Amino acid sequence: MYAILDIETTGGKYNEEGITEIAIYKFDGHKVVDQFISLINPERPIQPFVVNLTGINNKMLRSAPKFYEVAKRIVEITTDCIIVAHNASFDYRILKTEFKRLSFDFERQSLCTVELSQKLIPDQKSYSLGKLVRSLGIAISDRHRANGDAQATVKLFKLLLSKDVEKNILKETVKLETKKKVDDKLLKLIESVPSSTGVYYMHREDGTIIYIGKSKNIKKRVTQHFTNDNRKSKNIQDEVSNVTYEITGSELLALLKENEEIKLNRPKYNRALKRSKFDHALYQFTDKNGYKNLVVKKVDKNKKSITTFTNRQQAKSFMHRWTEEFKLCLRLMDLDNSKGNCFNYGIEKCNGACILEESTEDYNIKVEELITVNSFEDKSMMIIDRGRDIDEQSxxxxxxxxxxxxxxxxxxxxxxxxxILRSIITPMHHNRDAQHIIQSYVRQHKRLKTVLLDKNKINSTE
Incomplete structure (x- = not known):
């Protein structure tokens, strides 16, 4: 199954681009079986040359969904599919970057119709999409718009499939995970670890821990370490003598244990992880009219934050989501700098705090509700997740x-x-990294059960 797609972006610095439009056609090798087409609000300005090229401008995108609002649909339509695009490395990189901003690992196989065309249809004057399809008699409309280019790519891909009779080139062109011959020592280590969620430790011959990691599939992650050819992986492959592990069942517990163990053992090849895992935080202040404002800023160790975020893009995505969930004002969430009422007031999603129509009491109650949900300050609670076995919980x-x-x-x-609860707990250190891990995970995994603790009484707030 293939997901043939095209993406239009804002342009700008490498890995700072945002998606403005996406079109995806799910193709079974014979016909299109599903499709998804949408403009996307990139939450950043579009470069002027891109506006001239695509015709997509900032005004067109104001009411378009943000990426986090369509992310689930993109995951669904591309699951178990090979990503196909003209210059696939660009489109796939952009998608991975957007998902990374949401702290989601988007991994798919990919296939580039530029590379495939060069092998199956050699000696063409140009392999740009427009010139190539026209030379092949394939009609194209809405050039430099996601839907027009994606439709042209579907037709081109059909032609290429028909030309690759033995399917040999297709097999060679699909970008699979790096595969190389693994020596016997590493193969035995891979066989010794489970395909379970937990933390793993790589040791030298003298027992020294040289790397600590966590994974939802320890065997898969260790295999990646032993087949990657970057400098750090090669050094680990040369030095590793043994791999031990601890199954946690819960990914959240694995994250917390990894954080604790790295700080305790300071492994040689975890040095890059000593940096904080977050750089933006949510703060509150009361304005001159008595309204509680929420704002995202760089982390300030001298100020008390409500919650923290991996990066500004992730923070802004949650701010937009909370604005809708709690019916808050874009202006008071630092998401709208226009004069007069905010944009959401005009579409009846804001009750008018921006123009003093909503009372401070009513508005501030909603802000406090958001803060209560997303802050652990002064709370006593337990978070329940899956355990290591079917009859156990963490x-x-x-x-x-x-x-x-x-x-x-x-x-x-x-x-x-x-x-009794304290007696079954393995103590760990409270620090800013651990707090961020918990808040970030709970924020993104609504299925988790939280139970408030009131002295010896427990009140469920699932």
């Missing part, structure tokens, strides 16, 4: 806003006393 304990530790309990055992 638990993370937070007391008065501080991360205490992690533990496991049997599904048949009801925890109804704070002292």
């Amino acid at each position: 638990v993370i304990l937070i007391e008065e806003g501080k991360f205490i530790g992690i533990g496991y309990f049997n599904l048949n055992h009801q925890i109804n006393n704070i002292d």
